[in-house]
Amino acid sequence: MSSHSLSSLVLNLGGELIGPGDVMISGLAPLESATAQDISFLSNPKYQQQLSLSRAGCVIVSPAMAADGARRGPCIVTPNPYLYFARLTQLWRQLTARPIGNEPLVHPSAVVHPEAHIAATARIGPLCVIEAGARVGEHTILKSRVTVGEDCQIGDRCIVHSGVVIGADGFGFAPDGARWEKIEQLGAVRIGNDVEIGANTCIDRGALQDTVIEDGVKLDNLIQIGHNVRIGAHTAMAGCVGVAGSATIGSGCTVGGGAIILGHLSLAPGVHVSAATVVSKSIHKPGQYTGIFPLDENANWERNAASLKQLHSLRDRIKTLEKEKKP
């Protein structure tokens, strides 16, 4: 396990070090489990009490916490400790990564069509499939077993995790009596720069035009993005979200895990959808939106669910009571 001095970390990442620069750090850990060899951080003042009790070798704190931090022991003071911590994880990854050796950037087991365009600095992992006309940008990383379909594009500095399918056919059929006639999906998928896509997530190609994922979007695992969807820049979605076809989602939105966004809707920029919420109409105003059946012990749930199926008539009975009361 490699170890690094506090002064070398500050040299790389900035921040003001309070305490000795020669303290050696060999890991990153949460406040409560950190040892004297670990560096930790405090971003939320409500965990202030954990600060004083932490045995961390160093704690990253905000200016408001600098006095408390210094009283405890070595600390690094920076305006945004969580952001600093994020950059520290990146530095740490570099410092501790296995040497790559001289592996080729495109793994020999990947199946890359001769008419695909792979940027010189892109890394294509084992058993990926890159179809004709597809483009993968500079410094983009495809982990193992990623499919990029015909004519689909991925920008620069993207990370695409294992099992992702980009450019499967959108789900389009015209009814023909009892059976369905396939609508060929003639569009593709266009993904911007700095996008990250989680494992086994699917992004379908558009029917006539392209499905578009703008710059900086972050998608977690097992997400379904339907055809013709547009996701605005820097929007983030947690795992198991489903976005139905032709939905347009603004920039800077967040969508909690397991939420479902119905088709042909639009969400304004800055809309935040709670986990497991069903978005059944367009949302024009930024804010937090929720629709979850509250968890309960099963017996209570059964009683309330039964009443819920009569809620409309309960409402009518209240109206009747109110009318009869006013003579």
Next chain:
Amino acid sequence: MSSHSLSSLVLNLGGELIGPGDVMISGLAPLESATAQDISFLSNPKYQQQLSLSRAGCVIVSPAMAADGARRGPCIVTPNPYLYFARLTQLWRQLTARPIGNEPLVHPSAVVHPEAHIAATARIGPLCVIEAGARVGEHTILKSRVTVGEDCQIGDRCIVHSGVVIGADGFGFAPDGARWEKIEQLGAVRIGNDVEIGANTCIDRGALQDTVIEDGVKLDNLIQIGHNVRIGAHTAMAGCVGVAGSATIGSGCTVGGGAIILGHLSLAPGVHVSAATVVSKSIHKPGQYTGIFPLDENANWERNAASLKQLHSLRDRIKTLEKEKKP
């Protein structure tokens, strides 16, 4: 980009052309964004206004819209414009597809067991796995990275998208004190003709008998089909649906995205389940069924959710008020 005359399109697909046959078309587009080089369609009369404003080189319309269509410019008149459009996308795909060259029908990177049966016209994409005893029918296409497990069958003219897993073990365990004893899944999966299966969807093998997907079923991405399920002909399911074990779903049903169908239930033919709805009991009558907590601003949701947990007692209080009122 290839371009095709209106008369050649009508020659292939039928319909009555009103206007000059030598108008050249180089793309398909929605009414609102179509240019003079595009062909578009109007299937829903409520978009009639878009028709008159559209700059499309030609619009596919129903007989009822023929006069309006002709007033605007070139049009193709056909009884079912949406179905005509679907067939046009198929023709367009043929006209514009990359030449396949002399690629083998079974990609050399696929792992096909010598005891698997692949029809002579089936196409097996890169990095697929076809296990012993599996069967793939005529003209069926497996895109990249599809697994077809032991003894599972896929009919003719099916399309199976990337990442699909057919024939993983159903989820079956017998409790043995605190631990679980595996129930080996001795059945397989039987898939009919003209079935389409979306990316990363899973269809488990049956416990004792087979899981059955009948002809013409269309499944979107990231769907889970449990063991022993039977899905009736021409039923369609949108993305992220979960169907628990031993459910029997009739023909001609539709299931919206993210819906969950519990195990051992049956749905009559012609049942339509709304997106994100939980089907917790059998449905014997065709119709549309729904169960979604309505979306709200978070603050309103919190108030209503809190009241919901007391709904049963609210009902009792209404009863009490009603009784006291009647002297």
Next chain:
Amino acid sequence: MSSHSLSSLVLNLGGELIGPGDVMISGLAPLESATAQDISFLSNPKYQQQLSLSRAGCVIVSPAMAADGARRGPCIVTPNPYLYFARLTQLWRQLTARPIGNEPLVHPSAVVHPEAHIAATARIGPLCVIEAGARVGEHTILKSRVTVGEDCQIGDRCIVHSGVVIGADGFGFAPDGARWEKIEQLGAVRIGNDVEIGANTCIDRGALQDTVIEDGVKLDNLIQIGHNVRIGAHTAMAGCVGVAGSATIGSGCTVGGGAIILGHLSLAPGVHVSAATVVSKSIHKPGQYTGIFPLDENANWERNAASLKQLHSLRDRIKTLEKEKKP
């Protein structure tokens, strides 16, 4: 099709045979469809009527059902018929499996890093990817197209189905103005012994520490396990469940299909979450918990859903009525 005498089955699995030992069995089937060549079982007394009507060649029954069973025909009496049946499926699998031949335990198409550690008895299927530092235990089976990421560990006797991704990055980003800064995920995934993981399920690596799946856990298909999650021993989850980051789930829990467990929560041992339920707070007491909007015909649902958005004000109106009544 091979066939086996009742006496040979009892010799292998125990139980008391009532009836002739030379009855030959060639399949396992449910009571209602079993023929004279099949063996079946009755574990739930409520299906007692099916017992007398069954044409099975033999039925596995509990001591309480032995008299009824014997009256019908051959039966095997055992304290726990369902567990006996599970073991019978395993025996049957052995008796009827294709000969493996001399296939290598690690399929030649798998991409195994030279610094991965594969136990001598582990079986690695086609097109799997095992990264550097990963460990796969004794007698563990990875079906086709499984990814095991850097430094992730899988114990002994596990079964991992096709398309599973173990060790993709957890979903961690620090906000930096409008954009997101990646938090490198420095932990790994540790999976105990006797764990089964369903097709296309994803288990993310931890941010700082490891994501942990304890012994005997059973996960169905298309499940998402976020970073830093800990799942206690012998807990079972049905398909399409999502567990958000840093949730801690006790031992012996069950989670129904499509349920969502929010992040940073803890569930006590022995908690049972109903299908499609959202767990939005920690649960400290064992029991069954539910939160599902009840299914209804769409028209009724619409009326009730509209009323639900006014439930809080309905409650206030009831209060008012109650107050006015008491002079």
